[in-house]
Amino acid sequence: MSVAIEAIGLTKDFEKGRRTTWQRLRREPDRRETFRAVDGVDLHVETGEVFGILGPNGAGKTTTMRMLATLLEPTAGTATVLGHDLVTGARDIRRRLGAVLSGERSLYWKLTARENLEYFAALYHVPPGETRARIVEILEVMHLTDRADDYVEKFSTGMRQRLVLARALLPAPSLLLLDEPTVGLDPQAARDLRERVLQLRDEGRTVLLTTHYMEEADQLCDRIAIVDHGRIVALDTPEGLKRSLHARNGHGTLPVSLEDVFIS
Amino acid sequence: MSLADVGADLRAFGAASRKEWRILRRYPGSLLSFIFWPIALPLAFVFQAQAFGGGREDTAAAFAARTGTNEVAGFLFIGWATYMWLSIILWGPGTALRTEQIRGSLEAIFLTPASRLVVLFGPAVSQLAWAAWIFVVVGVALWIGFGVTIGPLEALRAVGVVLVAAPALYAIGALFAAIVLRFGEVSSLVQGVRGLFTAVCGMSFPIVVLPDWAQTVALSLPPTYLIADLRSVMLAGAELGHVIGDLSILAGMGVVLTLLAIFAFRRTELHARRGGKLAQY
Numbered sequence: 001m002s003v004a005i006e007a008i009g010l011t012k013d014f015e016k017g018r019r020t021t022w023q024r025l026r027r028e029p030d031r032r033e034t035f036r037a038v039d040g041v042d043l044h045v046e047t048g049e050v051f052g053i054l055g056p057n058g059a060g061k062t063t064t065m066r067m068l069a070t071l072l073e074p075t076a077g078t079a080t081v082l083g084h085d086l087v088t089g090a091r092d093i094r095r096r097l098g099a100v101l102s103g104e105r106s107l108y109w110k111l112t113a114r115e116n117l118e119y120f121a122a123l124y125h126v127p128p129g130e131t132r133a134r135i136v137e138i139l140e141v142m143h144l145t146d147r148a149d150d151y152v153e154k155f156s157t158g159m160r161q162r163l164v165l166a167r168a169l170l171p172a173p174s175l176l177l178l179d180e181p182t183v184g185l186d187p188q189a190a191r192d193l194r195e196r197v198l199q200l201r202d203e204g205r206t207v208l209l210t211t212h213y214m215e216e217a218d219q220l221c222d223r224i225a226i227v228d229h230g231r232i233v234a235l236d237t238p239e240g241l242k243r244s245l246h247a248r249n250g251h252g253t254l255p256v257s258l259e260d261v262f263i264s
Numbered sequence: 265m266s267l268a269d270v271g272a273d274l275r276a277f278g279a280a281s282r283k284e285w286r287i288l289r290r291y292p293g294s295l296l297s298f299i300f301w302p303i304a305l306p307l308a309f310v311f312q313a314q315a316f317g318g319g320r321e322d323t324a325a326a327f328a329a330r331t332g333t334n335e336v337a338g339f340l341f342i343g344w345a346t347y348m349w350l351s352i353i354l355w356g357p358g359t360a361l362r363t364e365q366i367r368g369s370l371e372a373i374f375l376t377p378a379s380r381l382v383v384l385f386g387p388a389v390s391q392l393a394w395a396a397w398i399f400v401v402v403g404v405a406l407w408i409g410f411g412v413t414i415g416p417l418e419a420l421r422a423v424g425v426v427l428v429a430a431p432a433l434y435a436i437g438a439l440f441a442a443i444v445l446r447f448g449e450v451s452s453l454v455q456g457v458r459g460l461f462t463a464v465c466g467m468s469f470p471i472v473v474l475p476d477w478a479q480t481v482a483l484s485l486p487p488t489y490l491i492a493d494l495r496s497v498m499l500a501g502a503e504l505g506h507v508i509g510d511l512s513i514l515a516g517m518g519v520v521l522t523l524l525a526i527f528a529f530r531r532t533e534l535h536a537r538r539g540g541k542l543a544q545y
Contacts, residue, residue, distance in 0.1 A: 013538070014540065015539070017504070021447075035362075063540075066540065069375060069539065070537075071371055071374060071375065072537055072540050073537045073538050083276075091377050092377075094375060094376060094377040099375050101371060101372075105367065105368030105369075106367075106368045106369045106371065106372040107369070108283065108287065108367075108369065110287045110291075111283065111286060111287065111288075115283070115286060118279065119279050119280070119282075120284045120372070120376065121279075121282075122275050122276045122278070122279030122378075123276050123279065123280075123373060123376035123377075123378040123382065124376050124378075125269075125272035125275075125276070125376075125377055125378070125379065128275060166373070171376075187439075189497070207403045234442070235284075259345045
């Protein structure tokens with residue numbers, strides 16, 4: 001099996017507080033503290049795998065995703081995504097990467113769904129001869145065909161989220177990064193989206209997703225990394241994680257859920 | 265970067281312009297301001313000039329000697345139309361970036377393989393349509409209100425001047441965009457630069473009336489040449505060959521400012537990628 005993501009010691013530091021222009025002009029020493037959001041994360045994600053990152057708020061999930069999506073430059077560590085170096089091959093990575101990181105706000109509400117996709121198809125360098133057919137196909141898959149020519153401002157949250165995922169599918173990506181893709185969706189819309197993720201895996205695509213929902217992680221992910229304070233504290237299949245907690249705590253015949261693992 | 269990439273980026277550039285144009289069209293109310301201001305603003309200065317000149321022949325002759333034209337209204341309308349176009353350009357790339365940042369779409373764009381120049385200049389190019397509209401309104405107002413006609417040949421030469429000046433002006437806009445990415449807000453700086461252009465570049469007066477030091481400042485700024493050359497070709501019947509010296513300076517400024525803008529934008533993008541500022545506003 002080939003490797004979709006290989007990260008070694010991925011680290012990201014941010015400055016806490018702010019340094020004013022006046023302080024810069026006066027060349028005052030930089031007294032800002034450094035906050036380590038991601039602390040030496042090693043990741044090995046196989047092609048065709050659905051890999052989940054679970055963790056509490058502020059654990060470093062989104063920062064890790066943003067680094068792998070080439071939006072953030074790591075402070076230390078190395079990573080290859082789809083065979084390209086994260087820093088020197090960023091543009092090559094972006095050609096084959098679909099990402100849902102910023103939610104429904106990242107759409108143009110005064111454009112129709114089709115116009116949004118036409119614009120992003122051009123940005124993704126989709127060949128002009130293929131654009132129309134690809135958009136029709138994606139709209140169909142995401143169940144948006146009947147609303148394709150409506151302004152996005154008239155869409156429900158669930159429809160906008162589906163359109164964001166549709167946009168991520170435009171480059172026919174080998175790898176999809178989904179940052180909490182079902183947040184804010186009603187149960188039906190969330191279920192539809194989860195089914196779509198499983199279809200994507202069946203098509204041979206790799207999916208890296210973060211989520212707060214244990215059931216979602218349990219249902220979707222082949223393997224899960226639990227992160228806390230920027231570090232991976234556990235990594236296994238959902239069943240493996242449950243088994244290890246079961247064995248460690250001596251639960252006897254009591255079933256162990258992924259939530260138990262997460263809280264533990 | 266391969267030739268295929270360049271072609272794909274050009275298509276992306278066209279798509280960015282189309283997208284912006286579509287959004288603009290969906291706010292038709294803004295069209296009204298683009299009819300009212302290109303007439304109202306210079307008109308106030310025309311009346312002021314008439315009041316100060318007192319309708320005397322010697323004042324008209326003094327104006328012609330300093331400007332090379334008798335057309336006071338044409339002089340002022342062209343000056344202010346250029347000012348309005350400059351405002352659009354100065355705001356254009358920075359505003360486009362800021363709007364994407366506030367809207368939340370900047371990260372989505374930066375996730376694509378398209379060149380960063382697409383997001384910078386694609387929307388700004390669509391605003392050229394508004395600039396063309398301003399000049400059309402001004403041309404019609406001059407013709408109906410003051411009997412000043414600008415023929416197709418003069419208009420064509422003006423387009424030539426605009427094309428030579430465009431790289432320098434868009435590069436200044438891109439420098440503002442770099443500042444937007446670095447600091448998040450740029451309005452006060454744009455207002456300051458716009459004020460400087462108004463004060464020294466000769467929107468409503470010939471720069472020969474300025475003190476020597478101010479003339480030196482004026483001659484270091486691209487809009488001074490643009491305004492002077494537009495007036496020359498549109499009002500004084502000059503051919504492009506007559507203003508070739510100015511156009512060469514404008515082209516040179518364009519090269520230098522474009523290189524500076526690309527350098528500044530790359531630096532600030534790197535800074536934004538290190539600090540996670542693409543999604544912050």
